[in-house]
Amino acid sequence: MKFAYLIMGNFDDKSDKAEIHNGMAQIIGVASIEDAMKVARRLQSEGVGCIELCGAFGEDGARKIVEATENKLPIGYVTHLKEQNDVYNAAFSN
Numbered sequence: 001m002k003f004a005y006l007i008m009g010n011f012d013d014k015s016d017k018a019e020i021h022n023g024m025a026q027i028i029g030v031a032s033i034e035d036a037m038k039v040a041r042r043l044q045s046e047g048v049g050c051i052e053l054c055g056a057f058g059e060d061g062a063r064k065i066v067e068a069t070e071n072k073l074p075i076g077y078v079t080h081l082k083e084q085n086d087v088y089n090a091a092f093s094n
Contacts, residue, residue: 001049004028006036006065008056013039033061037068044069053077055088 003025011029019026028043030036040051051069053062055078062077069075080088 002026002043002047003050003052004043004048005052005054006030006039006057007054008032008036008061033057033064036061036065040065040068040073040075044073048073050074051076055079 002023005025005027007027007029008031009029011031013028013030013035016029017026028039030039036053036057043051051065051073053065053075057065057077059077062075066075
């Protein structure tokens with residue numbers, strides 16, 4: 001199965017990407033939920049069977065990707081344990 005992992009930040013999905021195993025697994029950087037929705041639809045049309053999302057998407061962002069792919073692909077998103085909230089906040093605060 002082809003698999004993709006989307007990370008969100010200061011990225012350009014056209015150039016900020018990599019793949020391994022002849023494209024069976026890929027990572028793509030996106031700048032926004034809207035970009036991610038476009039990329040997810042493209043990946044779906046290319047035969048990607050599963051998309052995982054970085055934690056920046058959160059539950060609401062994951063739901064938007066599910067909607068963009070018409071709930072036809074498994075979409076997951078990264079979370080962390082509650083006891084690590086302080087560590088995450090310190091690492092990702094601007």
